[in-house]
Amino acid sequence: MNDSTPMHDSRVDLAIIGAGPAGLAAAITASGLGLTVSVLDEGRRPGGQIYRGIEDAPARGEQWMTLLGEDYARGLDLVKRFRASTAQYRPEHSVFDIAPDGGLGILGPDGAHWIEAERVLVATGAMERPVPLPGWTLPGVMGAGAAQTLLKSSALVPGARTVIAGSGPLVYLVARQMQTGGANLVAVLDTTPRANYRRAAPLLARAMLAGNEIRKGLAWRREVKKATPLFRTGVRNVHVEGVDAVEAVSFETGGGRGRVDCELVLLHEGIVPNTQLAMAAEADHDYDELQACWRPRLDAFGRSSAPGILVAGDGGGIAGADLAVEAGHLAALAVAADLERISHAEAVERGAAARAAIERKSALRRFLDTLYRPRDEVLAPSHDDTLVCRCEEVTAGELRQIAAMGCSGPNQAKAFTRCGMGPCQGRMCGLTAAAVLARAGGRSMAEVGHLRIRPPIKPITVGELAALDGVGPPPDAGPLLPTAPDEGTD
Numbered sequence: 175m176n177d178s179t180p181m182h183d184s185r186v187d188l189a190i191i192g193a194g195p196a197g198l199a200a201a202i203t204a205s206g207l208g209l210t211v212s213v214l215d216e217g218r219r220p221g222g223q224i225y226r227g228i229e230d231a232p233a234r235g236e237q238w239m240t241l242l243g244e245d246y247a248r249g250l251d252l253v254k255r256f257r258a259s260t261a262q263y264r265p266e267h268s269v270f271d272i273a274p275d276g277g278l279g280i281l282g283p284d285g286a287h288w289i290e291a292e293r294v295l296v297a298t299g300a301m302e303r304p305v306p307l308p309g310w311t312l313p314g315v316m317g318a319g320a321a322q323t324l325l326k327s328s329a330l331v332p333g334a335r336t337v338i339a340g341s342g343p344l345v346y347l348v349a350r351q352m353q354t355g356g357a358n359l360v361a362v363l364d365t366t367p368r369a370n371y372r373r374a375a376p377l378l379a380r381a382m383l384a385g386n387e388i389r390k391g392l393a394w395r396r397e398v399k400k401a402t403p404l405f406r407t408g409v410r411n412v413h414v415e416g417v418d419a420v421e422a423v424s425f426e427t428g429g430g431r432g433r434v435d436c437e438l439v440l441l442h443e444g445i446v447p448n449t450q451l452a453m454a455a456e457a458d459h460d461y462d463e464l465q466a467c468w469r470p471r472l473d474a475f476g477r478s479s480a481p482g483i484l485v486a487g488d489g490g491g492i493a494g495a496d497l498a499v500e501a502g503h504l505a506a507l508a509v510a511a512d513l514e515r516i517s518h519a520e521a522v523e524r525g526a527a528a529r530a531a532i533e534r535k536s537a538l539r540r541f542l543d544t545l546y547r548p549r550d551e552v553l554a555p556s557h558d559d560t561l562v563c564r565c566e567e568v569t570a571g572e573l574r575q576i577a578a579m580g581c582s583g584p585n586q587a588k589a590f591t592r593c594g595m596g597p598c599q600g601r602m603c604g605l606t607a608a609a610v611l612a613r614a615g616g617r618s619m620a621e622v623g624h625l626r627i628r629p630p631i632k633p634i635t636v637g638e639l640a641a642l643d644g645v646g647p648p649p650d651a652g653p654l655l656p657t658a659p660d661e662g663t664d
């Protein structure tokens with residue numbers, strides 16, 4: 175592995191954005207086939223979300239590895255194989271721009287560069303679905319996955335009275351990890367809608383055959399239930415209460431309204447693909463009704479509609495770490511075939527096992543997506559004063575008002591309200607804003623569309639932009655900075 179060459183010195187065959195399971199697997203396969211590969215990641219160590227901090231974890235002792243679980247430990251081998259490969263690794267490098275032809279704007283410790291690669295693999299993974307409910311912006315509220323990030327990267331376990339509220343496998347995984355680590359978890363409020371159990375039941379038998387994930391999840395749930403003072407299911411209408419910070423969580427169940435005092439609330443309603451770079455590259459996206467999110471339209475090997483740009487892993491649709499590895503491998507084969515290092519027939523043959531693994535797990539995915547599809551109130555908050563866009567402080571009520579005035583979609587909503595124009599560039603509000611507008615106007619998500627993502631997608635100073643070196647975006651690649659509006663405001 176080489177991480178000393180200045181990154182703008184050479185044009186690599188494959189630039190991979192993201193050193194999670196998908197990116198690492200792609201780098202191992204592609205470099206093994208003789209391609210020159212550069213892996214860029216804003217993190218300091220390889221591993222991505224699931225294997226965050228994996229290289230440092232064994233030094234923390236066996237107890238620590240047990241706390242994080244056997245799935246986590248599996249990442250060690252993947253990271254070791256990546257380290258042993260010839261791929262260049264560029265930690266602490268954020269990609270803030272991508273041109274439809276694959277040029278990349280990169281910000282690293284030595285400033286901003288513009289680089290080009292023959293092919294680009296977007297392996298940027300997933301992010302937690304925003305959970306816009308009353309009080310979600312109070313200090314003391316964070317994502318359960320974000321709390322897990324602190325646990326994995328810094329061995330931090332909250333000491334405050336903590337409530338976890340939400341739905342999905344990560345709720346129980348994080349609760350169990352927190353409890354094993356000694357956190358003061360006073361309540362787990364499971365918001366999975368009861369109707370989802372009925373919908374998912376017919377899919378259970380096939381899902382059980384796809385692996386032991388369901389048995390594992392049920393065991394976590396049993397352990398968490400036993401160890402948690404207040405454990406409720408079928409929870410809805412969650413409110414975080416407090417004046418300057420979290421003081422309590424109130425909620426509804428079949429038995430009426432409940433309330434629990436706490437200082438920290440961890441919310442989680444599943445994860446959604448991080449589509450910002452694929453959208454910035456103008457790749458076509460479809461709205462996935464079951465996963466309730468946008469995903470790029472890909473072929474079986476991960477090629478997007480944007481020439482030369484592929485997507486692998488959770489960024490192409492939530493499928494989990496094991497399948498992210500398979501998808502990364504497939505994408506690397508596709509690049510090798512497209513650059514004529516192997517034949518297309520060889521790519522198909524070498525990818526057969528990965529495609530079979532993806533097919534095998536599809537029954538499990540369908541079950542999980544059906545069981546954990548969020549309630550409507552999570553997708554489009556019903557309380558008018560709930561903030562949707564945290565950066566520009568736009569509420570659900572304001573979005574409904576502009577919908578009534580004929581606002582056509584999230585891009586026009588920018589012009590009306592600045593929703594999506596803050597530092598996160600719509601990452602936190604894009605899905606929710608579109609859902610509120612769709613529901614208010616009685617239209618589908620496909621009809622209202624998604625935010626057009628404009629660079630820079632990561633904060634960058636004017637000085638860093640002005641000092642940008644490398645070849646620079648080609649004139650026909652689209653603007654680096656926002657330009658005049660068309661349908662809405664970019």
Ligand SMILES: Cc1cc2nc3c(=O)[nH]c(=O)nc-3n(C[C@H](O)[C@H](O)[C@H](O)COP(=O)(O)OP(=O)(O)OC[C@H]3O[C@@H](n4cnc5c(N)ncnc54)[C@H](O)[C@@H]3O)c2cc1C
Binds near residue numbers: 487488
């Ligand atoms: C907060 C969170 C916690 C999770 N915890 C677990 C868990 O404990 N167990 C489990 O089974 N699954 C977990 N998941 C799901 C799991 O992350 C995925 O299934 C798996 O990691 C997907 O692998 P991936 O390679 O697609 O993406 P990731 O592993 O997410 O890797 C993506 C990488 O891309 C990098 N990146 C993103 N954008 C940029 C950019 N613009 N520039 C440079 N780098 C960028 C990120 O730093 C990251 O390292 C979690 C998901 C989230 C969001």
